[in-house]
Amino acid sequence: MLFAMSFTRQPLILFVAYPGTGLLDLTGPQTAFWAAQRHMDVAGRDLLPYEGQTVSVQGGPVRTEEGVVIETLPMSMFDERSIDTVMVPAAAGIAGMLDGLGPTVDWIRQASRRARRTASVCAGAFLLAEAGLLDGRRAATHWALCDLLAQRFPAVTVDRDAVFVRQAHIWTSASVTAGIDLTLALVEEDCGRAVAMDLARDLAVRMQRPIK
Amino acid sequence: MLFAMSFTRQPLILFVAYPGTGLLDLTGPQTAFWAAQRHMDVAGRDLLPYEGQTVSVQGGPVRTEEGVVIETLPMSMFDERSIDTVMVPAAAGIAGMLDGLGPTVDWIRQASRRARRTASVCAGAFLLAEAGLLDGRRAATHWALCDLLAQRFPAVTVDRDAVFVRQAHIWTSASVTAGIDLTLALVEEDCGRAVAMDLARDLAVRMQRPIK
Numbered sequence: 001m002l003f004a005m006s007f008t009r010q011p012l013i014l015f016v017a018y019p020g021t022g023l024l025d026l027t028g029p030q031t032a033f034w035a036a037q038r039h040m041d042v043a044g045r046d047l048l049p050y051e052g053q054t055v056s057v058q059g060g061p062v063r064t065e066e067g068v069v070i071e072t073l074p075m076s077m078f079d080e081r082s083i084d085t086v087m088v089p090a091a092a093g094i095a096g097m098l099d100g101l102g103p104t105v106d107w108i109r110q111a112s113r114r115a116r117r118t119a120s121v122c123a124g125a126f127l128l129a130e131a132g133l134l135d136g137r138r139a140a141t142h143w144a145l146c147d148l149l150a151q152r153f154p155a156v157t158v159d160r161d162a163v164f165v166r167q168a169h170i171w172t173s174a175s176v177t178a179g180i181d182l183t184l185a186l187v188e189e190d191c192g193r194a195v196a197m198d199l200a201r202d203l204a205v206r207m208q209r210p211i212k
Numbered sequence: 213m214l215f216a217m218s219f220t221r222q223p224l225i226l227f228v229a230y231p232g233t234g235l236l237d238l239t240g241p242q243t244a245f246w247a248a249q250r251h252m253d254v255a256g257r258d259l260l261p262y263e264g265q266t267v268s269v270q271g272g273p274v275r276t277e278e279g280v281v282i283e284t285l286p287m288s289m290f291d292e293r294s295i296d297t298v299m300v301p302a303a304a305g306i307a308g309m310l311d312g313l314g315p316t317v318d319w320i321r322q323a324s325r326r327a328r329r330t331a332s333v334c335a336g337a338f339l340l341a342e343a344g345l346l347d348g349r350r351a352a353t354h355w356a357l358c359d360l361l362a363q364r365f366p367a368v369t370v371d372r373d374a375v376f377v378r379q380a381h382i383w384t385s386a387s388v389t390a391g392i393d394l395t396l397a398l399v400e401e402d403c404g405r406a407v408a409m410d411l412a413r414d415l416a417v418r419m420q421r422p423i424k
Binding site for chain 1: 234235236238239240242243246247250264266273277278279280281282283304355356386387388389390392414415416
């Protein structure tokens with residue numbers, strides 16, 4: 001069954017960045033959402049390309065954990081816009097970074113209320129958990145961090161086998177590359193399986209990969 | 213058989229950026245080279261982490277084709293350094309962009325002479341071909357661009373089935389995600405199969421994916 005969604009305006013995807021963000025966690029989904037527009041010309045659809053924006057608390061340059069610096073806009077720029085999707089990337093040492101990421105977590109919690117869906121990549125699940133978004137829910141994270149997520153957030157049921165997990169409007173994914181698989185699933189939800197399959201072929205991503 | 217390379221100083225990987233660069237072409241390999249250091253603690257080795265730098269002709273911010281802006285250093289900053297690897301990313305419309313990328317192509321040609329190896333991701337093969345580095349060689353590129361590469365550069369033998377191709381010190385890869393597979397192969401060459409396998413598990417990349 002195909003599920004096709006017609007957007008009346010470009011869906012706004014906000015990619016959350018913070019100092020030490022994992023680079024591929026951000027850029028895998030960014031690339032997949034962007035490339036989806038190349039495959040939206042399926043007959044009988046009225047699909048608009050996604051608008052992707054990279055945001056941080058203050059805006060300006062943000063240094064990823066790999067040392068690559070990316071430009072961001074302040075989150076507050078989008079206070080009046082309706083948000084389609086909030087994408088939350090990981091950082092390798094996220095568990096030790098949460099205390100310093102209060103404003104980012106607060107924004108995620110609030111933005112999630114007005115976004116159509118919120119998704120995390122890899123250890124980004126820790127930020128969703130810290131924001132309380134995973135309480136009483138199943139969630140995926142990197143296979144090496146499952147124990148830590150379960151210990152730190154007992155209200156979260158950690159799914160150790162999933163590439164990604166959907167619970168209502170909250171999506172979580174396992175590894176960093178699973179963020180691409182997750183994005184393929186989001187595109188499939190929006191644009192149907194034909195578009196998602198074309199996109200997977202374009203990016204040469206097997207739908208879906210193993211988690212480890 | 214394991215091939216282990218001991219570096220006496222950090223191997224310098226230069227990632228080439230230009231306006232309209234494909235984001236994931238850059239950041240997939242950047243992430244894989246960076247994450248390799250987490251797996252270098254194999255007994256009996258003397259491995260140093262890679263030093264990755266993103267460079268462009270002028271330096272400064274470069275807008276990728278996805279609209280994400282990344283910071284770069286000027287290529288000239290590394291004129292006196294020995295280069296381990298030059299990584300050349302794609303852009304979706306690369307064939308129409310080559311005329312405007314003369315200085316980038318010239319730098320790739322010259323840097324390749326003093327680098328230990330030069331590699332391209334996806335349609336980045338067009339830049340290597342324009343630099344003359346693929347003349348008389350087999351090469352891989354995105355499956356949808358194989359015909360175009362063969363037509364435009366008759367001296368290049370296009371391999372339509374490979375995820376990546378090695379010809380002496382020149383490596384080319386097929387899709388954008390194949391750039392990650394290629395990087396795993398480079399890490400395997402440098403650090404041995406055990407490190408590369410750990411890295412693949414860490415990133416949850418199947419060694420290796422299909423090209424389409």
